[in-house]
Amino acid sequence: MTPAAFSTGRVQVNKTIAELRRLGKGAREQVSFEQLGAYHPVDRDSNLLMDRIRQLLLPELLPERTQRMGASTFSFFRGTAELMEADLREQLNTPITTFICGDAHIGNFGFYASPERRLLFDLNDFDEAGINPWEWDLKRLLVSVLLAGEANGFKEKKLRQLLPLVAESYRKSNKQMFEQTTLARFYPLNEVDRLLKASALDNDNSQLLTTIINRANKRDSEQVVRKFTTLDVRGNLCFRENAPRTMHVDDDVTSHIATYFAAYRQSLRPDVNLLLSQYHITDIVRHSVGVGSFGSRCYLVLLTSIDGSHLVLQVKEALPTRQVGSQAETEITVALEQTEGQRIVDCQKILQSASDPFLGYFAGQQQSFYVRQFRDMKESIDLTQLDWDQFQSYANTCAWTLAIAHCQSPTAAEIRGYIGSGKHFDENLAAFAWAYAEQVKTDYATFKDYRLA
Structure with missing residues (x-):
């Protein structure tokens, strides 16, 4: 609904x-x-x-x-x-x-x-x-x-x-x-x-x-860049691999990231869309996180601005809820997923007191995705401590x-x-x-x- x-x-x-x-x-x-x-x-x-x-x-x-x-x-x-x-x-x-x-x-x-x-x-x-x-x-x-x-x-x-x-x-x-x-x-x-x-x-x-x-x-995009990136043999900045959790892969999202990035920008407020026009895509890597969502398609996208500064976005697959996914004979296709990214983004904006201005979504060929800024002043409690x-x-x-x-x-x-x-x-x-x-x-x-x- x-x-x-x-x-x-x-x-x-x-x-x-x-x-x-x-x-x-x-x-x-x-x-x-x-x-x-x-x-x-x-x-x-x-x-x-x-x-x-x-x-x-x-x-x-x-x-x-x-x-x-x-x-x-x-x-x-x-x-x-x-x-x-x-x-x-x-x-x-x-x-x-x-x-x-x-x-x-x-x-x-x-x-x-x-x-x-x-x-x-x-x-x-x-x-x-x-x-x-x-x-x-x-x-x-x-x-x-x-x-x-x-x-x-x-x-x-x-x-x-x-x-x-x-x-x-x-x-x-x-x-x-x-x-x-x-x-x-x-x-x-x-x-x-x-x-x-x-x-x-x-x-x-x-x-x-x-x-x-x-x-x-202390957690911002530049801190992420220092922790998660390195220089390749040509001296270009790229994400550091840590297989299987963090890997460069060749799939629908990585192959068409420029097209999907443009579609994602259209789901944002006009001022944020305009801000992102100053950035270009430097690298993308599949990066899995969490427990429940571990195994779904998740990515990090490294963006570089015209002034040389950076922004890191997280792209996460917007699977249907577990209620839908646990049903027999469920085949997850873009026809089923196409509104899932929007569902997650809309609900987050409703339930949170304030939300990430970079929160948006797009649909791939077979999956739906939502996007947010990665680790920007984000911190969680280590319950065991x-x-x-x-x-x-x-x-x-x-x-x-x-x-x-x-x-x-x-x-x-x-x-x-x-x-x-x-x-x-x-x-x-x-x-x-x-x-x-x-x-x-x-x-x-x-x-x-x-x-x-």
Whole structure:
């Protein structure tokens, strides 16, 4: 469903916030908190669903992808959004749909620069984004907090106390957003210092934040050039290879990059398009990243300006969501993918408080792609390095941020009415996370027996 289709759906713009909240409160009669917090196992073959996704990826990268996913239960969870999506679709869900990230685990939040060069914190992965029940994002976040916390060796008692607090952070953020005007909700600007104060991050973590901010401020295209490039035998600047992760390849994208770059520019604002007219393409390399997206077609494009400075763009294949890709007999062609890049870009612009001005898309001969600036003041948290106080503060901040993103949709006031002001909601969502984490562990054990034996 596109943003335009959403605006003409069940919720009309002439309903007031009070009316929407009443609709949300009424939804509790259809789906109670207890029902929302219950997990009912689904009869499905986890390896079959994963194999259907693997068929969409580059075969030569699958061994490393399997190794990355096998590192821990949390890593496996990160790489198998299709399993939780399939399970969530079979649960009793609220009738409230909104724009969601679709993969809002704790590792998919991070720091990046706004167009005004301010350091922001927000969601940073939108490959699974679309319109679905709002609680899917919160459930995935809570399960990820539990699995990441267990991977860090935190005690069960502490995690059982934390999960309801994370749900509470989401609930309170949603409440605060509706104490503001519509325009104020549209312009949240998740600046790091403001956001962390709002979500009650302890001052004890100031040193961690200072380190992150200092590292982020050093990450720009010139830093990328120093780290990822070298000179070839003719003295020309080119990307350094590190096979199989980083390789010069001959495929549709690399062979037609000039044509695709021109098409991508047409998806941008006129001022950014004009800016890019001052750059020419110097090199392109296939460069795979992440866990869940590792194995898809990803590239780095090195651009050189008329003044000799550089800009590095990341091109990522815009696969259909895991919901589509995990279906039997799915053949991914440009006819199916042609709007996927636009879907991801549109959803990112809706859900983020501010987005990369270089965010755009184009369609290749057989695949669709989206484009963004690579590593520009971007920094992510190494969850394994967090102590307990830092971890719980970070988890609460992610939940607070998620609610801000959801409040960009017109149905967000229904969420406000549904969740209310009590802790009963928090406790039931936490209960779901504990139950579903057991499902993930079962799937992980099956995966290890099947793939890593």
